[in-house]
Amino acid sequence: MATETPAKAKILPFYLLIDVSFSMTEDGKIEAANKIVKELRNALAEHPVVADKVRFGIIDFSEDSQVVVPLCDLSMFTQETSFAPRGGTSYVAAFNTTRQQIEQDVDQLKADGFDVHRPAVFFISDGLPTDEEQDWSAAFQSLTSYDRATKSGFAYFPNVIPFGIGATPDVLRELIHPRDRSKCYFMKDGSNAGEVLSSMAQILIQSTLMSGASFGSGGPGFVLPDDSSLGENVVVADYEDLL
């Protein structure tokens, strides 16, 4: 419910939802993934204005899905993190764990007196889901759909920004949410996936910094970097582009 007692602080929650299936061990992808956490932490440490408002949670997925770093002020999180590759690529597990975690985190933050803004999920996958399309599609619906009129669905639904390093554009397209404001990023053919993931990390960090800076000063609170600032090995597309 609303802020009956005024809030302790405004919070913009971000989640990094990352594929750790065995294929991630190829082309230096898992090393690039491990570096993302370190770079994000450094970026937040250098940007106190953003760090005051942004919380980060990290969830991995393969055939199952686990919370690697619970939602926290990443600039203060000193533990070393590295992803452990496992078998399978279950988008269902990924989306279900994320929904559950967002619900728990937002409820807790609100109970603790924080003013929570809409979460954002950076979704990174290097392959196609091993679940049936109707299943992962239903899990995604459960994560992202909400009807304001009837208040049915998931009121804390996140903005989702899919990043693909192997996942095909027609699958990634379905994970753009909301379709009119978010985008997806995928690798240019023939690029090295590990290097692409490093480029994508920069997009993700830029988005976090820009969102964190805009939010709370009347800005939209969810910003993607200008398309011209992408690495050469990354392609950006919105939902319409991919139809």
Added chain:
Amino acid sequence: MSPEIYDHEGKPGAATIGGEHDLGPAESSSQASYRDRAPGEDVAHDAAPATDIPAVTGEEADEPSSPEQETWAGSRLEPYSVGDPGRAALEVTPALPESPHDPADTQLDGGVHGPFVIRAASMRGTSHRYSGMPRQDEYALCTCGQDWLIAAVADGVSAGELSHVAAALAARGAAGFIRDRLADSPSLESLPWMDMLGEVAGRIVLHGQRRLSSEESAVTLTAADVARSMATTLVVLVVEMTPQVDGQRRGSVLSLGDTSVFQLGADGAWEPVTSVKNAGAAVSTSATAALPYLPSYAVEPIPVVIGSGEGLFVMTDGVGDPLGTGTGVVGDFLASAWREPPDLLSFGAQVGFARRSYDDDRTVVGIWANR
């Protein structure tokens, strides 16, 4: 000669270099230093026969009895923090503006009009100080003879690179428009509020078209084109100086977007005059209505009444958001700080309190009715 000392604690009257000496002739005139004078004490009373010699510093005087040395008192203003101050308030070094036309980082005003004491402060938040972007908040204050007091506050929408200009146009334009109408027809009831919004929106669009189209050749920009570069919220408060029979004074508020007005009762309790942002929402949003877009519905003015010992505060969401409904620690802090009108610099420091994540530009115009 006495060594130079000063009082670190800044106790009133405690900073007395050479205080044990008699007043020398050069200092006993109306040039006597301020240091030992109690507030309201008339200097002329203890003045020795006046001389025309201005007070000089110790170096030049070679009388055998060394004249007293002037000294200073006071101490550094301590920043306020409320709850967790966060990292930004402690770590951010403000960046200077790129353009010489940018508004000042901080603007302060204060004064008295009839029974009212007024304080106004507008300053960049840590976010704009960090990025070097200009202050996008503006206020305008004016009087209309001895009859009316007008305050307007505008908050430029952060995405627009010229929103600080929109805010200045809106605050000044609205205050001026209302002042002119009151001069013609001095009545709260007949104020043409929608005309005011239309006039201000028109000015923003005109200015935007002039300023933005130079690069884009002959194409005439639409209001929507201009709004992408410059947009602003607006709230206007008008207070009648003549009291009602019960001694209270009437006023009227018009608010578009998330700039707000709060009343501070004589009992120290906050009462929101305008609606509180995000009340009832599952997750909060920063979305707001803003000029030059005109609302599709008629915006209704909200009546207010201010009695003795009460205050009205017109503010942007930089302060309105952390204040919320006024029932938390920020409300307690500001209510205790603003029970009486503070001195101007203290008011500025109070508006600029540090609290984690509240890094937006801050503006408050406070109006106190004498007890």
